[in-house]
Amino acid sequence: MDLLPNDEQTAIVDAVKEFLAGEAPVDRLRAHGEIGNPDSALWPRLGELGFLGLGIAEDQGGAGLTAAEEVLTFREYGRHLLSPAILALALAARIAAASGLLATPELLAGTMRVGLANRRGPADLRAGTGTFHLIEAQGAELIVAWDEDGAALFRRDDFTIEPVRSTDALVSLERGTLSGAQPLAYLAAKHDSIHDRARLMIAAMAVGTAEGARDMAVDYAKVREQFGKPIGTFQAVKHRCAEMAIRTEAAWSLTAFASLTYALGREDAAFMATSAKIVATDAALKNGASNIQVHGAIGFTSEADAHHYLKRAHLLDQLGGDLRQQRERLLDMPSTL
Amino acid sequence: MMNEDDLEAIRGSVSALCADFPGEYWRELDRERAYPTAFVEAMTQSGFLGALIPEEYGGAGLPLRAACAILEEVHRNGCNAGAIHAQMYVMGTVLKHGSEAQKRALLPEVASGAVRLQAFGVTEPTSGSETLALRTTALRDGDDYVINGQKIWISRAEHSDFMVLLARTTPAAEVKKKGEGLSVFLVDMREAKKAGLTIRPIRTMMNHATTELFFDNVRIPAANLIGEEGRGFRYILDGMNAERTLIAAECLGDARWFIEKASSYARDRRVFGRAIGANQGVQFPIARAYAQYRAASLMVERAADRFDQGLSAGEEANIAKMLASEAAWAAGEACIQTHGGFGFAEEFDIERKYRETRLYQVAPISTNLILAFLAQNALDLPRSY
Numbered sequence: 001m002d003l004l005p006n007d008e009q010t011a012i013v014d015a016v017k018e019f020l021a022g023e024a025p026v027d028r029l030r031a032h033g034e035i036g037n038p039d040s041a042l043w044p045r046l047g048e049l050g051f052l053g054l055g056i057a058e059d060q061g062g063a064g065l066t067a068a069e070e071v072l073t074f075r076e077y078g079r080h081l082l083s084p085a086i087l088a089l090a091l092a093a094r095i096a097a098a099s100g101l102l103a104t105p106e107l108l109a110g111t112m113r114v115g116l117a118n119r120r121g122p123a124d125l126r127a128g129t130g131t132f133h134l135i136e137a138q139g140a141e142l143i144v145a146w147d148e149d150g151a152a153l154f155r156r157d158d159f160t161i162e163p164v165r166s167t168d169a170l171v172s173l174e175r176g177t178l179s180g181a182q183p184l185a186y187l188a189a190k191h192d193s194i195h196d197r198a199r200l201m202i203a204a205m206a207v208g209t210a211e212g213a214r215d216m217a218v219d220y221a222k223v224r225e226q227f228g229k230p231i232g233t234f235q236a237v238k239h240r241c242a243e244m245a246i247r248t249e250a251a252w253s254l255t256a257f258a259s260l261t262y263a264l265g266r267e268d269a270a271f272m273a274t275s276a277k278i279v280a281t282d283a284a285l286k287n288g289a290s291n292i293q294v295h296g297a298i299g300f301t302s303e304a305d306a307h308h309y310l311k312r313a314h315l316l317d318q319l320g321g322d323l324r325q326q327r328e329r330l331l332d333m334p335s336t337l
Numbered sequence: 338m339m340n341e342d343d344l345e346a347i348r349g350s351v352s353a354l355c356a357d358f359p360g361e362y363w364r365e366l367d368r369e370r371a372y373p374t375a376f377v378e379a380m381t382q383s384g385f386l387g388a389l390i391p392e393e394y395g396g397a398g399l400p401l402r403a404a405c406a407i408l409e410e411v412h413r414n415g416c417n418a419g420a421i422h423a424q425m426y427v428m429g430t431v432l433k434h435g436s437e438a439q440k441r442a443l444l445p446e447v448a449s450g451a452v453r454l455q456a457f458g459v460t461e462p463t464s465g466s467e468t469l470a471l472r473t474t475a476l477r478d479g480d481d482y483v484i485n486g487q488k489i490w491i492s493r494a495e496h497s498d499f500m501v502l503l504a505r506t507t508p509a510a511e512v513k514k515k516g517e518g519l520s521v522f523l524v525d526m527r528e529a530k531k532a533g534l535t536i537r538p539i540r541t542m543m544n545h546a547t548t549e550l551f552f553d554n555v556r557i558p559a560a561n562l563i564g565e566e567g568r569g570f571r572y573i574l575d576g577m578n579a580e581r582t583l584i585a586a587e588c589l590g591d592a593r594w595f596i597e598k599a600s601s602y603a604r605d606r607r608v609f610g611r612a613i614g615a616n617q618g619v620q621f622p623i624a625r626a627y628a629q630y631r632a633a634s635l636m637v638e639r640a641a642d643r644f645d646q647g648l649s650a651g652e653e654a655n656i657a658k659m660l661a662s663e664a665a666w667a668a669g670e671a672c673i674q675t676h677g678g679f680g681f682a683e684e685f686d687i688e689r690k691y692r693e694t695r696l697y698q699v700a701p702i703s704t705n706l707i708l709a710f711l712a713q714n715a716l717d718l719p720r721s722y
Contacts, residue, residue, distance in 0.1 A: 234617055235616055235617035235618040235621075236617045236618075236621055239617075239618055
């Protein structure tokens with residue numbers, strides 16, 4: 001196993017970095033206003049560049065690459081606080097392609113909008129029952145849901161929907177109930193463990209979020225002066241920044257490794273994906289909080305972007321099961337030691 | 338009630354006594370895992386160990402606050418009260434629940450130090466923290482009780498003339514309420530050792546005289562039953578609050594010792610052209626430990642005050658023990674880290690104190706059990722175990 005990115009992977013990362021630096025700077029969110037985000041305009045452009053079908057076979061219109069490449073791009077999406085609808089789009093394209101749905105080209109092109117359904121309790125996706133939090137599903141045509149048994153695509157119209165206010169005002173949140181709606185497509189986990197793939201993509205977004213928070217804190221510590229010197233001179237601040245860096249390094253190393261075990265179909269892939277989600281969301285949560293602390297009072301204002309990282313970290317934690325549920329899953333796995 | 342001046346006078350005399358027992362004394366004992374006989378002797382002679390025994394039974398009749406001040410000061414001076422503290426509080430079970438005859442016979446002797454009552458036999462290998470699951474039995478046979486079973490982590494058993502023992506007198510299946518069926522006895526260790534009691538010392542990571550006990554048909558007079566048969570668990574619980582508060586006070590002393598040692602070194606030691614204490618990475622952990630120490634200190638005072646006023650003190654004693662043991666550990670961490678390599682050298686005494694203070698997050702009750710107690714009793718959450 002080669003742990004370092006190859007030339008092709010490096011080229012992908014460079015391309016997505018360049019695109020996001022130009023098109024999705026974090027301050028776009030402030031410019032957009034207090035509620036929602038402008039990211040759905042990015043999807044067709046990412047589709048054009050081929051990023052939405054990275055992990056999908058070439059004969060189905062994708063790039064024929066693996067979860068490892070997807071993870072590399074999702075790390076960058078996380079760093080730019082891209083709407084989690086990008087995850088919905090990638091997962092939906094996968095389900096659609098596997099099921100031979102007509103919508104596959106539109107999903108790969110980013111021209112059809114998809115939201116996420118996150119389970120709130122017991123649900124049966126195949127039977128189309130259960131209650132969910134719908135994330136970024138406003139204005140979406142399709143909604144993707146997944147659990148340990150499989151992944152399903154529904155129409156937004158299949159849900160009975162109530163509005164809910166989200167802590168993270170950048171992201172739309174609703175409560176949706178399914179009462180016996182036939183999924184548009186269903187992909188059983190035994191054919192494709194989408195739930196572990198989703199764990200890896202969320203972990204990668206969390207790593208990016210943790211890195212974004214780290215960079216914001218470090219930049220501020222270098223310019224903000226107190227007692228006549230940059231606050232980064234104080235060890236209490238400097239060491240905190242170092243801890244943020246250590247956390248992201250550990251989270252990224254684990255997530256990258258986990259993506260390779262998944263791509264190679266190794267036996268420990270499920271264990272590694274779960275571990276990566278735990279370590280990465282933990283890093284995102286802690287760095288999100290640390291960034292606010294380094295910023296002091298300004299970190300509490302909406303003018304500073306610090307709060308976005310923490311709120312996004314909480315959202316990523318919730319997606320597909322929070323830290324507690326991931327730890328439980330780990331504990332329930334047969335010992336590999 | 339004692340005022341701050343009285344407490345300060347007590348601290349002064351404890352401190353003067355401790356000056357005769359410097360680091361070398363403890364280091365040598367530590368190497369040999371030897372009992373601090375001379376220190377115990379001096380503390381006994383000074384009358385400190387009879388602090389909590391009422392004057393009518395020959396003690397000093399001091400409140401728990403004062404006993405806390407004594408033990409905190411012992412630890413603050415770099416000494417260790419592990420060999421003496423139980424002589425202060427084990428007698429509490431006799432004092433509260435014993436008969437007048439038992440008190441008259443025993444307490445003056447304990448106060449003078451002529452009799453050592455400093456072993457408390459509760460924990461067993463199979464039951465651990467689950468006291469009600471203990472299996473040692475005491476069965477009535479004529480004028481005697483016959484004891485069979487095993488105890489573990491019984492401190493100072495080799496250095497005690499008497500032990501307060503908790504044993505089952507009614508099988509668990511036959512009691513009406515879960516907490517019943519256990520009884521408390523005074524065991525004369527000198528006699529028991531001749532007829533069925535075996536004591537096996539356990540070597541530990543620090544110099545603490547702890548043992549494992551084996552009772553094989555040990556007979557003790559029925560007159561040695563304390564209080565009523567079957568109510569022993571309740572009696573023992575009473576005594577535990579005093580024990581926890583006193584040990585919390587020792588932790589405060591450890592915290593003070595570590596903090597003073599670390600601060601002094603951080604002021605003097607120069608690296609990169611300035612005192613290492615000028616680094617926030619060095620001074621903040623010490624400052625944080627100090628804040629933890631101050632908070633724990635208030636909790637210990639509160640627990641002792643409530644105990645002294647006869648109010649319920651379970652919650653306060655437990656919180657005090659938890660916070661103080663954690664403050665001491667934080668201070669120990671800061672101290673050893675501040676000293677760099679020297680922290681590991683025996684002659685600085687830090688590594689010894691560090692090993693010693695680690696115990697208090699486990700004994701006399703573990704932090705987990707304290708959290709479980711608070712969750713259940715203070716917060717009315719469902720019992721978790």
